[in-house]
Amino acid sequence: MQPAATGHGHYSEADNTTIYQLISDLDFRCFCMISIPLPILDTLLAQACGKDGDGSQNLEFEEFLKILKDARSCPTKHRAMAFAVLQKRHDILETSSVESCERGGMEPLDGEDEARTPVTVLSGALGAGKTTLLRYILEKDHGYRIAVIQNEFSDEMGMEAPLFTDSKGNTIKDVYELPNGCLCCSAKDSLVGTLDVLLEQKSSFDYILVEATGVADPESICEVFWVDEGLGSRVYLDGVVTLVDAYYVLSYLGKADEGPNGLGLETEALKQVACADVLVLNKIDLVAEEQLQRSRATLREINPAARILESRFAAVSLVDILGLRAFSRDRLEASLQTLCTNEVEHGHGHSHSHDHSHGHSHGSDEAAPCSQCDTEQPIGILHGGHGIESVLLHGEAETLYHPDKVRSWLADVLWEGSAGFVYRCKGLFRGPSEEDAEASGTEVPVAHALQGVGKLFEIEEAPNASAPKSKLLFIGRGLKRDALSAGLQDCEVLSGVHKMDSKFYGGAARPADAAGYDINGVLGFLQELSGVLCCSRHRTPEGPLVADVATAGPESSSHHQDQDLGKCKVRLAGVRQDEQSCGCTEEAPSTSSTEAPEAPAESVTPLHAFLDMSESEQDHQVHQTRSRFDTLDNFLSGV
Numbered sequence: 001m002q003p004a005a006t007g008h009g010h011y012s013e014a015d016n017t018t019i020y021q022l023i024s025d026l027d028f029r030c031f032c033m034i035s036i037p038l039p040i041l042d043t044l045l046a047q048a049c050g051k052d053g054d055g056s057q058n059l060e061f062e063e064f065l066k067i068l069k070d071a072r073s074c075p076t077k078h079r080a081m082a083f084a085v086l087q088k089r090h091d092i093l094e095t096s097s098v099e100s101c102e103r104g105g106m107e108p109l110d111g112e113d114e115a116r117t118p119v120t121v122l123s124g125a126l127g128a129g130k131t132t133l134l135r136y137i138l139e140k141d142h143g144y145r146i147a148v149i150q151n152e153f154s155d156e157m158g159m160e161a162p163l164f165t166d167s168k169g170n171t172i173k174d175v176y177e178l179p180n181g182c183l184c185c186s187a188k189d190s191l192v193g194t195l196d197v198l199l200e201q202k203s204s205f206d207y208i209l210v211e212a213t214g215v216a217d218p219e220s221i222c223e224v225f226w227v228d229e230g231l232g233s234r235v236y237l238d239g240v241v242t243l244v245d246a247y248y249v250l251s252y253l254g255k256a257d258e259g260p261n262g263l264g265l266e267t268e269a270l271k272q273v274a275c276a277d278v279l280v281l282n283k284i285d286l287v288a289e290e291q292l293q294r295s296r297a298t299l300r301e302i303n304p305a306a307r308i309l310e311s312r313f314a315a316v317s318l319v320d321i322l323g324l325r326a327f328s329r330d331r332l333e334a335s336l337q338t339l340c341t342n343e344v345e346h347g348h349g350h351s352h353s354h355d356h357s358h359g360h361s362h363g364s365d366e367a368a369p370c371s372q373c374d375t376e377q378p379i380g381i382l383h384g385g386h387g388i389e390s391v392l393l394h395g396e397a398e399t400l401y402h403p404d405k406v407r408s409w410l411a412d413v414l415w416e417g418s419a420g421f422v423y424r425c426k427g428l429f430r431g432p433s434e435e436d437a438e439a440s441g442t443e444v445p446v447a448h449a450l451q452g453v454g455k456l457f458e459i460e461e462a463p464n465a466s467a468p469k470s471k472l473l474f475i476g477r478g479l480k481r482d483a484l485s486a487g488l489q490d491c492e493v494l495s496g497v498h499k500m501d502s503k504f505y506g507g508a509a510r511p512a513d514a515a516g517y518d519i520n521g522v523l524g525f526l527q528e529l530s531g532v533l534c535c536s537r538h539r540t541p542e543g544p545l546v547a548d549v550a551t552a553g554p555e556s557s558s559h560h561q562d563q564d565l566g567k568c569k570v571r572l573a574g575v576r577q578d579e580q581s582c583g584c585t586e587e588a589p590s591t592s593s594t595e596a597p598e599a600p601a602e603s604v605t606p607l608h609a610f611l612d613m614s615e616s617e618q619d620h621q622v623h624q625t626r627s628r629f630d631t632l633d634n635f636l637s638g639v
């Protein structure tokens with residue numbers, strides 16, 4: 001198959017008849033790496049669908065068609081995430097853990113709530129009191145008709161399915177036990193299946209409680225509700241309630257000091273705390289007040305945004321754990337208000353840490369604003385000796401953040417781990433509305449709500465929330481606060497420039513500023529990555545350079561058969577402006593519209609140079625380059 005390019009460095013406008021051919025020969029992984037402008041996606045889809053009838057497609061083709069449809073069905077603002085879907089499908093990343101951000105419906109949207117059933121996930125370490133809480137809930141007169149999904153980790157550990165009764169002593173029939181396996185692993189499919197079955201007979205209940213095993217990773221469970229589009233239209237995650245055994249909590253969580261290599265159950269326990277919306281510190285009858293205080297402080301350190309309740313035999317007020325709408329945009333405000341921070345100069349790398357376990361605690365039932373931290377500073381770091389930290393980023397009152405840039409940045413943070421391991425993130429930030437950002441960039445700031453669990457996140461406008469200052473909270477392990485701070489700073493809407501140029505440059509003044517490389521570098525990179533590009537380029541009347549990346553195809557599909565992340569890294573590194581070998585220049589080239597782009601003589605960072613770097617330097621380089629690549633995505637999608 002011959003590419004559409006007419007020769008080295010000579011490109012023609014995309015020829016629709018060849019697009020499908022080109023793309024179908026592409027290594028999908030290469031394809032995934034490229035942001036595809038929507039019109040191109042349409043063309044691809046049309047071409048692919050046109051191919052439908054001729055009986056020549058195979059399984060791979062059908063998969064490809066589905067990918068295209070998925071990508072196309074994403075609203076424009078989610079397109080970047082559609083590519084994550086592609087990535088996921090084809091396991092592009094080493095970790096195989098890039099997850100789709102296609103939200104299945106985690107957050108109850110206005111007007112949709114009634115049609116959907118709330119789900120509360122009960123998590124907590126082994127023996128912390130989950131079943132006790134479940135029983136307590138079911139026996140209360142709460143007005144909900146609750147269905148229960150339980151999960152036992154193994155037959156050996158599993159007992160007879162316990163009998164649950166309601167407030168009138170009647171046996172509850174809607175109790176479903178999932179087969180062997182941990183909910184976050186092998187039993188995940190069973191959970192989806194069980195929910196499907198349950199939802200078929202929705203008339204008998206209006207609330208679902210899922211009790212996870214003590215070793216379940218809550219992130220993975222939340223994904224079920226977030227990622228599964230079919231489910232998401234019928235259920236929403238109301239909140240994650242984590243039971244904590246007051247007797248064991250300190251020793252349990254303290255063990256995580258052993259570091260990432262010593263991960264055992266304590267890591268899951270930490271995650272369960274980190275991901276919680278509500279923490280129930282149970283079994284307080286077994287501990288002295290002093291231990292209780294330290295436990296509260298520890299929990300507060302790990303998850304400063306969660307509400308902490310205390311209980312004996314899980315007796316808590318049900319309004320504090322059910323019907324939380326914890327992922328609701330409008331609830332974010334209140335949850336963020338409880339956070340206090342300490343000082344780090346925004347963007348200047350000057351930092352202090354601050355251990356909240358000393359001097360003051362926040363009380364048990366509600367985190368009141370902290371008197372010691374009432375002067376809000378740009379970044380707050382809260383951490384103790386358990387290895388989990390929280391970083392709270394603050395924006396200046398007048399600073400706006402571009403939602404698409406924030407998405408790209410978060411994709412990098414959550415999927416690439418560029419700023420540590422983030423278990424949970426949430427926040428509100430001020431920025432132009434999506435509409436404004438996509439159109440002319442006229443800014444009428446609105447609040448945008450961020451919710452993230454594990455690698456999944458969602459950003460939505462939150463018109464009802466007031467965000468006088470942007471606040472983003474990250475909870476995780478090994479968080480790099482400077483990287484987080486710098487990343488957020490990169491998302492700022494630059495005054496005066498954004499309005500004029502954001503459509504093309506994602507807020508930066510010039511292409512070189514926006515992406516850190518010029519179009520020759522871009523083309524060289526894409527060419528190297530994917531073979532040959534069909535491109536045209538021209539200058540707009542205002543002067544900026546616009547590239548139409550129509551499609552890309554390899555010289556031969558086998559060329560990329562063995563492409564793995566390592567090689568992608570090298571190729572990605574090839575577009576770095578500071579890599580002389582990539583041929584990039586800082587200024588936008590002055591080539592006229594009729595000129596074909598010159599492919600750089602050497603578009604790849606020499607492998608030996610890359611390999612000679614330390615792992616952290618490599619990661620840094622890849623991170624840098626990926627950010628630029630994301631900016632390139634913005635750039636191209638604005639064309």
Ligand SMILES: Nc1nc2c(ncn2[C@@H]2O[C@H](COP(=O)(O)OP(=O)(O)OP(=O)(O)O)[C@@H](O)[C@H]2O)c(=O)[nH]1
Pocket residue numbers: 124125126127128129130131132133213214243282283284285286311312313314
């Ligand atoms: N003293 C005391 N015991 C409690 C309390 N809450 C629960 N228990 C007991 O702790 C034990 C474990 O409680 P469960 O509710 O089964 O704990 P679980 O989290 O469901 O346990 P797994 O399913 O094994 O993960 C039971 O014997 C409970 O009666 C409490 O507040 N105080």
